Amino acid sequence: xxxxxxxxxRRFFQLTGGGIAIFVGLGPxxxxxxxxxxxxxxxxxxxxxxxxxxxxxxxxxxxxMGQGVLTSQAQMVAEELGVSLDAIDMVLGDTDRCPYDRGxxxxxxxxxxxxxxxxxxxxxxxxxxxxxxxxxGVARDRxxxxxxxxxxxxxxxxxxxxxxxxxKRIARLVGEKAVLRAASDFRVMGKxxxxxxxxxxxxxxxxxxxxxxxxxxxxxxxxxxxxxxxTLKSLDAAAAEKRPGVTVVRRDDLxxxxxxxxxxxxxxxxxxxxxxxxxxxxxxxxxxxxxxxxAGGAPEEKASRGDLAAGRARAAHVTRTAYRKGYVAHAPIxxxxxxxxxxxxxxxxxxxxxxxxxxxxxxxxxxxxxxxxVRVIVPYVGGGFGGKSADLQAIEAARxxxxxxxxxxxxxxRAEEFFFDRFDPAAVVEIESGTDAGGRIVFYDATxxxxxxxxxxxxxxxxxxxxxxxxxxxxxxxxxxxxPFAVGPWRxxxxxxxxxxxxxxxxxMAAAAGIDPLEFRLRNTTEPRLRAVLxxxxxxxxxxxxxxxxxxxxxxxxxxDAGSYDALMAQxxxxxxxxxxxxxxxxxxxxxxxVVNPDGAKMQMEGSITMALGYxxxxxxxxxxxxxxxxxxxxxxxxxxxxxxxxxxxxxxxxALAPQGGGEPAICPTGAVIANAVFDATGAxxxxxxxxxxxVKEALAAAAPLRAAG
Amino acid sequence: xxxxxxxxxxxKPVTAPADGDRLLLWALRxxxxxxxxxxxxxxxxxxxxxxxxxxxxxxxxxxxxxxLEGREVVTIEGLAPAGRLHPVQEAFVAHGALQCGYCTxxxxxxxxxxxxxxxxxxxxxIVKAMDGNLCRCGAHRRIVAAIxxxxxxxxxxxxxxxxxxx
Numbered sequence: 099x100x101x102x103x104x105x106x107x108r109r110f111f112q113l114t115g116g117g118i119a120i121f122v123g124l125g126p127x128x129x130x131x132x133x134x135x136x137x138x139x140x141x142x143x144x145x146x147x148x149x150x151x152x153x154x155x156x157x158x159x160x161x162x163m164g165q166g167v168l169t170s171q172a173q174m175v176a177e178e179l180g181v182s183l184d185a186i187d188m189v190l191g192d193t194d195r196c197p198y199d200r201g202x203x204x205x206x207x208x209x210x211x212x213x214x215x216x217x218x219x220x221x222x223x224x225x226x227x228x229x230x231x232x233x234x235g236v237a238r239d240r241x242x243x244x245x246x247x248x249x250x251x252x253x254x255x256x257x258x259x260x261x262x263x264x265x266k267r268i269a270r271l272v273g274e275k276a277v278l279r280a281a282s283d284f285r286v287m288g289k290x291x292x293x294x295x296x297x298x299x300x301x302x303x304x305x306x307x308x309x310x311x312x313x314x315x316x317x318x319x320x321x322x323x324x325x326x327x328x329t330l331k332s333l334d335a336a337a338a339e340k341r342p343g344v345t346v347v348r349r350d351d352l353x354x355x356x357x358x359x360x361x362x363x364x365x366x367x368x369x370x371x372x373x374x375x376x377x378x379x380x381x382x383x384x385x386x387x388x389x390x391x392x393a394g395g396a397p398e399e400k401a402s403r404g405d406l407a408a409g410r411a412r413a414a415h416v417t418r419t420a421y422r423k424g425y426v427a428h429a430p431i432x433x434x435x436x437x438x439x440x441x442x443x444x445x446x447x448x449x450x451x452x453x454x455x456x457x458x459x460x461x462x463x464x465x466x467x468x469x470x471x472v473r474v475i476v477p478y479v480g481g482g483f484g485g486k487s488a489d490l491q492a493i494e495a496a497r498x499x500x501x502x503x504x505x506x507x508x509x510x511x512r513a514e515e516f517f518f519d520r521f522d523p524a525a526v527v528e529i530e531s532g533t534d535a536g537g538r539i540v541f542y543d544a545t546x547x548x549x550x551x552x553x554x555x556x557x558x559x560x561x562x563x564x565x566x567x568x569x570x571x572x573x574x575x576x577x578x579x580x581x582p583f584a585v586g587p588w589r590x591x592x593x594x595x596x597x598x599x600x601x602x603x604x605x606x607m608a609a610a611a612g613i614d615p616l617e618f619r620l621r622n623t624t625e626p627r628l629r630a631v632l633x634x635x636x637x638x639x640x641x642x643x644x645x646x647x648x649x650x651x652x653x654x655x656x657x658x659d660a661g662s663y664d665a666l667m668a669q670x671x672x673x674x675x676x677x678x679x680x681x682x683x684x685x686x687x688x689x690x691x692x693v694v695n696p697d698g699a700k701m702q703m704e705g706s707i708t709m710a711l712g713y714x715x716x717x718x719x720x721x722x723x724x725x726x727x728x729x730x731x732x733x734x735x736x737x738x739x740x741x742x743x744x745x746x747x748x749x750x751x752x753x754a755l756a757p758q759g760g761g762e763p764a765i766c767p768t769g770a771v772i773a774n775a776v777f778d779a780t781g782a783x784x785x786x787x788x789x790x791x792x793x794v795k796e797a798l799a800a801a802a803p804l805r806a807a808g
Numbered sequence: 809x810x811x812x813x814x815x816x817x818x819x820k821p822v823t824a825p826a827d828g829d830r831l832l833l834w835a836l837r838x839x840x841x842x843x844x845x846x847x848x849x850x851x852x853x854x855x856x857x858x859x860x861x862x863x864x865x866x867x868x869x870x871x872x873x874x875x876l877e878g879r880e881v882v883t884i885e886g887l888a889p890a891g892r893l894h895p896v897q898e899a900f901v902a903h904g905a906l907q908c909g910y911c912t913x914x915x916x917x918x919x920x921x922x923x924x925x926x927x928x929x930x931x932x933x934i935v936k937a938m939d940g941n942l943c944r945c946g947a948h949r950r951i952v953a954a955i956x957x958x959x960x961x962x963x964x965x966x967x968x969x970x971x972x973x974x
Binding site: 163164165166292293295296297298299300301302304305306308309311359360361429430431432433478479480481482483509511512697698701704705706707708709730731732736737738739740742744745 | 829830831834837838841842843844845846847848849850851853854856883884885887888893897900901902904906907908909910911912913916934935936938939941942943944945946947948949950951952
């Protein structure tokens with residue numbers, strides 16, 4: 099046992115009063131690297147603790163933002179440990195108590211952290227069974243455990259986990275080779291218990307960052323520029339400073355007013371008289387596409403196989419199109435919020451963030467403290483979708499708390515939330531491709547401008563392919579300089595646009611080749627998981643074959659993302675008089691490997707598809723240079739109840755495969771399946787998202803008259 | 809703060825300073841520590857701040873405190889005072905009609921107001937009543953199903969094929 103683990107153990111058990119704890123191993127690991135913790139050996143880094151009352155506390159650096167990992171992680175531990183779900187208490191996203199974690203994103207919680215957590219629980223089970231074997235005088239491999247009670251078959255002897263843990267101080271590192279339970283033996287995983295957070299959330303007990311109110315807390319409102327790129331020339335704060343109870347803080351780039359009442363703080367902010375420079379002009383939401391293609395520079399090759407020229411020579415039909423999409427906001431209903439409380443030389447920050455540990459490190463740097471003197475606690479997060487990892491609000495709260503010496507809340511207004519969002523980037527995808535006389539894709543040549551390559555390689559058997567990219571888009575690293583303001587990861591970063599372009603294009607190729615769009619896809623893939631979801635969706639939907647545009651108003655689109663495969667089918671009705679599209683039904687089939695919580699997985703599929711209706715129909719940020727014109731929901735329109743169709747979800751079982759991603763995959767092909775259904779209904783293909791009524795009408799006007807439906 | 813308003817809050821008489829433009833949402837969250845009503849947009853477009861005033865779904869971010877004299881305000885914290893969930897709350901849990909939960913108090917109170925004026929609403933009436941409440945996680949279909957169950961117009965999720973996917 100290393101020196102550090104001894105340190106950990108002593109302090110850990112002082113705090114917990116003993117029990118059996120499983121600590122994070124010291125081996126290399128992709129998502130919870132010990133190296134990232136370097137220098138803070140006093141951090142407590144247990145995965146789980148079995149207390150003398152038999153209750154199991156699970157510590158996870160992941161956060162709950164609606165995706166259901168509070169429940170699914172508890173299920174994984176309950177399964178491997180052999181206890182009921184009720185016996186588990188979860189501690190999430192607390193940097194003082196949980197093992198290091200890079201953040202909750204990329205559909206990685208179940209896929210990457212899950213195996214480590216399950217291994218820790220399996221290790222704990224072995225420890226407990228070992229203790230039980232000694233106590234009962236029965237060989238360990240003859241014991242079974244159910245609901246935290248160990249029994250020896252054929253004997254009346256039994257002992258509970260609580261009895262085994264009482265008076266013990268046992269610490270173990272998680273074993274690298276813990277044997278996980280097979281899907282066929284699952285008792286807790288593979289089931290759909292009620293969400294653990296459900297009761298908190300329906301009663302108002304669930305606390306979000308802005309609901310934390312330490313005594314003496316001040317509300318901050320911060321002076322914001324009118325546009326990105328504007329800088330403060332001068333400030334007259336005299337009127338605000340005269341208001342009773344108001345403190346005006348001015349430190350470097352940070353200008354804020356503080357008051358014990360939130361409305362008084364807002365009123366004081368209105369009294370500030372700033373003078374701003376005029377930012378340089380830049381592209382707007384119409385000229386952005388030309389700008390991106392020009393500013394992106396020479397394309398870089400990202401993937402290549404076969405011989406494009408040879409493929410082109412065999413093509414009977416060539417299709418060449420450019421697809422476009424504007425900026426899309428994350429728009430969680432909870433705006434960014436943080437509360438920072440300075441005490442005894444440390445700062446505790448409750449923050450709505452997807453990345454508690456990186457946030458802790460950035461706060462420490464911003465306020466000049468060691469990371470060990472900053473504690474970040476993430477309560478419930480009111481939606482993230484990739485948009486809550488920049489942490490500006492947490493840093494602002496910590497700075498203001500340090501300056502004022504008092505607890506400070508920074509809760510962004512909706513306008514600030516829009517202004518500082520790291521948007522899903524606008525993009526252009528150009529594709530040229532061809533099929534041979536037999537309806538097989540013989541070449542595919544695509545260039546993605548400014549959105550990155552996630553999901554940009556079609557999931558088909560294409561012998562000759564080239565994928566290029568411009569703009570050097572990096573979602574983990576501040577975006578790309580070609581964009582006029584910050585962009586960043588938005589639920590399946592870049593993959594929504596790439597799936598829209600690919601699957602619109604595949605649909606157009608099928609129509610050009612005179613082949614039913616489902617048949618065309620099946621003909622061009624031998625990937626069994628893709629074929630299985632396509633066939634499952636077709637069966638659930640009741641797919642009727644027909645070459646597009648068939649007049650039925652139905653369509654298919656598919657994709658692979660985060661290790662999962664999805665096929666979607668949609669039924670739409672298009673009102674030709676005003677260009678509105680009514681989605682009547684969406685069917686989605688998904689193979690996500692082993693499923694931890696089927697109903698939770700379905701919630702994520704439904705949520706993905708519903709969220710996608712926004713980028714498909716109405717969400718597109720309007721801006722002029724650095725001036726963000728949409729700053730609230732009156733003009734930036736999210737999907738509402740009246741726009742949400744019937745959504746049927748089918749999970750294609752694949753227990754042979756470990757759990758794959760569930761939070762993102764189904765969102766990717768939704769735009770494409772609806773655009774394809776509009777084409778099938780009318781013969782009109784809209785090439786730019788969102789499919790506003792105006793754009794649908796334009797496409798209708800440009801389309802050839804529809805053949806009589808066969 | 810010379811003006812004071814008196815009203816009933818979750819069944820108890822309360823008073824609060826009510827200068828001209830103080831809003832109900834902030835009074836609830838600060839004076840009374842009731843944080844179930846959420847700020848989402850500040851302009852009445854999202855419904856996250858919805859509470860009941862005399863049984864009507866009311867936007868806390870658009871309601872001056874001065875208008876509440878003598879009225880009855882119920883927040884999510886007051887919906888199930890005895891600790892047992894209200895049928896709408898129970899149905900939301902049963903249907904998984906929530907994800908991040910931030911919009912949930914407003915959704916539940918909007919649904920309660922609907923059911924108090926129309927005990928057996930049609931699906932269309934539910935959609936219409938809920939259209940002012942935004943949910944970004946995409947729980948819409950389950951929310952509608954939960955309201956249908958709470959009103960007795962639909963079966964609980966366990967009785968249906970494919971739980972939670974109406």
